[in-house]
Amino acid sequence: MKPTASLLAAALVLALAACNNQDPANDTTGLSVDSTATAQGPDHAGRDADAGDAAGLAEGDRTALRSVAELDRHIAAAAETALGKNVSGDVRALAEALRDTHSRNLAATRNLLDSGVTGSYAATAGDTAAVTGSSDPQAPRGDAAGALAPRTERTEADEEIDLPLTAESRALRERYTAARTRVSALDGDAFTSAWLTAMVEDHEAALAELDDTLIPAAADEDVARHLQQTRTAIAEHLDTARALQTAR
Numbered sequence: 306m307k308p309t310a311s312l313l314a315a316a317l318v319l320a321l322a323a324c325n326n327q328d329p330a331n332d333t334t335g336l337s338v339d340s341t342a343t344a345q346g347p348d349h350a351g352r353d354a355d356a357g358d359a360a361g362l363a364e365g366d367r368t369a370l371r372s373v374a375e376l377d378r379h380i381a382a383a384a385e386t387a388l389g390k391n392v393s394g395d396v397r398a399l400a401e402a403l404r405d406t407h408s409r410n411l412a413a414t415r416n417l418l419d420s421g422v423t424g425s426y427a428a429t430a431g432d433t434a435a436v437t438g439s440s441d442p443q444a445p446r447g448d449a450a451g452a453l454a455p456r457t458e459r460t461e462a463d464e465e466i467d468l469p470l471t472a473e474s475r476a477l478r479e480r481y482t483a484a485r486t487r488v489s490a491l492d493g494d495a496f497t498s499a500w501l502t503a504m505v506e507d508h509e510a511a512l513a514e515l516d517d518t519l520i521p522a523a524a525d526e527d528v529a530r531h532l533q534q535t536r537t538a539i540a541e542h543l544d545t546a547r548a549l550q551t552a553r
Contacts, residue, residue, distance in 0.1 A: 362417075362418070362525055362528065363524045363525065365522055365524060366523060366524055366525050366528040367418060368473065369518075369519040369522070369528065369532065370414050370417055370418050370528065370531075371418070371471060371473070371474040372473075372474065372477065372514070372519065373410070373414050373519070373531075373532065374411055374414045374415055374418070374474075375474050375477040375478050375481065376407075376477075376481075376507070376511050377407040377408070377411035377414060378407075378411055378481070379477075379478075379481035379482075379484075379485070379507070380403050380407040380504075381403065381404050381407040381408045381411060382481075382485060383485050383488070383500070383503065383504065383507075384400040384401070384403035384407070385404060386485060386488070386489050386500075387400040387496075387497075387500050388400050388401065390489075390492065390496050390497075390500075392496075392497055392500070395549055396497055396500075396501065396549055399504075399542070399545050399546060399549060402542065403542060406538050406542070410535055410538065413531060414531065414535075417527060417528065484507075487499075497553075498553060501546055501550045502550065504542070505543065505547055505550055508539050508540075508542055508543035508546060509543060511539050512536065512539055512540060512543065515532060515535065515536045515539070516536070520532050520533060
């Protein structure tokens with residue numbers, strides 16, 4: 306009787322495997338979370354599966370993201386300066402909005418650069434346990450821009466290690482720092498007026514660069530979407546800054 310029972314059990318296992326169309330060579334149930342998440346990600350259009358990291362973001366896209374990251378850092382820092390000067394009313398509300406929006410955008414920009422993930426998979430990569438390091442459904446998830454949600458706070462020294470500055474991005478950072486230093490030397494109404502003027506000029510320049518260069522040249526879909534969303538936020542902030550400038 307026992308041999309017969311064993312044969313029936315083996316037949317049942319084979320039948321279930323056939324119904325589920327499970328080829329043992331394709332069965333990922335025994336794989337670790339990391340390898341399963343990687344194997345199940347959809348292929349990216351035009352990407353050679355054997356190319357590895359070399360098939361990540363194009364250098365033009367990385368340059369665009371670095372440019373946006375420096376702008377985000379600059380605007381968020383300028384907003385902090387304004388708040389430190391105790392600006393009030395609608396100007397304070399703008400400074401708070403700039404700080405919050407550009408801090409979030411900087412995290413999204415930096416994580417797009419960090420992740421090296423391209424194509425539609427990047428929009429959901431933040432939801433996988435392999436990325437979040439947890440099977441908890443409340444773990445950090447991808448943001449609206451398709452970038453991976455930030456998991457820890459980073460210092461400027463951390464940024465230097467993770468995203469080494471190119472000559473171009475270093476020049477941008479130095480220019481932005483010098484501009485903030487000039488404005489921060491002022492106080493009272495003189496500071497508020499100069500700060501609003503700087504915000505208008507910075508946002509106008511950013512819109513021109515996004516419209517004329519960065520967005521048209523974007524090759525990756527996630528980068529293009531992130532740049533477009535960045536543009537939307539900058540345009541809204543520019544309208545507010547112009548209105549406040551005119552009202553003074």
